[in-house]
Amino acid sequence: MARQWSEGHSSSILCVGASVGPEGLLASGSEGGEVTVWSQEGTILGRLTLPGEEDSTSVVFSPAVPGQLYVSHGDTGPVEEFQGAGEEEINALALNETGSALAVADDSGAVRVLELPGGKVCRTLRRHTNICSSVAFRPHRPNNLVSAGLDMQVMLWGLQKTRPLWTLNLQDVAEEEDDHQQRPGQLFNPPLAHCVSVASCGNVLACAAEDGRVHVMRIGSGSKLEQQGAVKAHSQGASQAHFVSFLSHPYWLVTGGNDGQVALWDLGTHPVVAPEGKAKTKATAAQRRKGKSKTKRKEQSRDKAKTPSKDKSGPKLSISHGDKVNWLCPAVLKGEQCVVVADQSCSLTVYPLSHL
Numbered sequence: 001m002a003r004q005w006s007e008g009h010s011s012s013i014l015c016v017g018a019s020v021g022p023e024g025l026l027a028s029g030s031e032g033g034e035v036t037v038w039s040q041e042g043t044i045l046g047r048l049t050l051p052g053e054e055d056s057t058s059v060v061f062s063p064a065v066p067g068q069l070y071v072s073h074g075d076t077g078p079v080e081e082f083q084g085a086g087e088e089e090i091n092a093l094a095l096n097e098t099g100s101a102l103a104v105a106d107d108s109g110a111v112r113v114l115e116l117p118g119g120k121v122c123r124t125l126r127r128h129t130n131i132c133s134s135v136a137f138r139p140h141r142p143n144n145l146v147s148a149g150l151d152m153q154v155m156l157w158g159l160q161k162t163r164p165l166w167t168l169n170l171q172d173v174a175e176e177e178d179d180h181q182q183r184p185g186q187l188f189n190p191p192l193a194h195c196v197s198v199a200s201c202g203n204v205l206a207c208a209a210e211d212g213r214v215h216v217m218r219i220g221s222g223s224k225l226e227q228q229g230a231v232k233a234h235s236q237g238a239s240q241a242h243f244v245s246f247l248s249h250p251y252w253l254v255t256g257g258n259d260g261q262v263a264l265w266d267l268g269t270h271p272v273v274a275p276e277g278k279a280k281t282k283a284t285a286a287q288r289r290k291g292k293s294k295t296k297r298k299e300q301s302r303d304k305a306k307t308p309s310k311d312k313s314g315p316k317l318s319i320s321h322g323d324k325v326n327w328l329c330p331a332v333l334k335g336e337q338c339v340v341v342a343d344q345s346c347s348l349t350v351y352p353l354s355h356l
C-alpha cells in the first residue's frame with residue numbers, strides 16, 4: 001500500500017536522497033530552494049528554504065559522516081560551503097564511497113570534482129556539449145566517474161585524465177537497435193540522457209533517456225565499454241533509473257518516466273548484463289533475440305499471476321503512479337524495502353517493493 005508524505009514542501013519535489021544505515025534519514029529538495037529532512041516513518045525532522053529561491057536540484061548524504069547532507073542549489077552548489085563550485089546552475093551531485101570526493105555537474109556541461117572536506121576543485125572535466133544532467137562514481141573503482149548529458153552522451157572518466165576513457169552516443173545505439181526491431185508508426189524523442197546509475201558491482205551502467213529507453217552498458221576489463229543495449233521502459237521520456245542495492249542481486253533497477261509509471265526491472269537476465277556464453281564480443285541481433293525469448297519463458301512460468309504487463313520481458317513490478325516522475329529513491333524504511341517517488345506535487349509517495 002502506497003503512503004503519502006505530505007507537508008514537507010510547498011512546491012514540486014525535484015530530488016530525494018537517503019542515507020545508509022537502519023536509522024538513516026531521508027532528504028528531499030524542491031523548487032524554490034526548499035530542503036526537508038525526514039525520518040524513516042515520514043516524520044519531518046527539519047525544513048529550510050535556501051536563500052535565492054533557486055531550485056534544490058540534488059540532495060546527497062555523506063556515507064562517511066552521519067547526517068551530513070550536500071544540496072545543490074543554483075550555482076553555489078553544496079550548501080553555502082563551496083561557493084563557486086559550478087559556473088552555472090548545478091544539476092547533479094555525487095559522492096564517492098568514502099565521502100571524500102564530490103562530483104558536481106552543471107548546465108555548461110562541466111563536471112567538477114571537489115575534495116572533501118574543504119571543497120577544493122581537483123578536476124574539471126569538460127567534454128559534454130550540453131547540460132550535464134547526472135553523475136555517479138563507480139563502486140570499487142576509485143577515481144572512476146560516469147556522467148550523462150542532454151548532448152545524448154554517456155562518458156566514463158578516469159580522474160587521472162581530463163579526457164574521458166570512452167564516450168557512448170546514445171543516438172548511435174538507438175538507431176542500431178531500430179534496425180532490428182521494427183516499430184512502424186512509432187516516433188521517438190532523441191535520447192537526451194537524464195539519469196545514470198551504476199550497479200554495486202561497478203561494471204553495469206543504466207541510463208534513463210528521453211527516448212523512453214533505459215540504456216544499459218557493461219564495462220569490461222581495462223574499463224572498456226564491452227557491451228551495450230537498451231530496455232524500452234517507458235512510453236514517454238524516462239526520467240529516472242536507479243539500481244537497488246538491497247534486493248537479491250545487484251541488477252535490480254527501478255525506473256520512472258514522464259508517462260507516470262514506476263517500474264522494477266530484473267536486468268540480471270538482460271543479454272548485456274548476462275551475455276550468453278560469456279562472449280567478449282558484442283551480441284548479434286540473433287543472440288539478443290534468443291536472450292529475450294529465454295527471459296520471456298522464465299518470467300511466464302514464474303509470475304503469471306502478478307505481472308500486469310503484456311510484454312513478458314517487461315518489468316517485474318509496474319506501478320501506475322499517475323504523475324510525471326521527477327525522482328526515485330530506493331530505500332529500506334523500518335526494515336521494509338521501498339521506493340520513494342517525487343513527482344510534480346508537493347508530496348512524496350512511498351511504495352513497498354516487499355511483495356516480490
Ligand SMILES: *[C@@H]1O[C@H](CO)[C@@H](O)[C@H](O)[C@H]1NC(C)=O
Nearest residue numbers: 096097098100101141142143
Ligand atoms: C574518494 O576520493 C578521494 C579523493 O579524490 C580518493 O582519495 C579516494 O580514493 C576515493 N575513494 C573511493 C573509494 O573512491
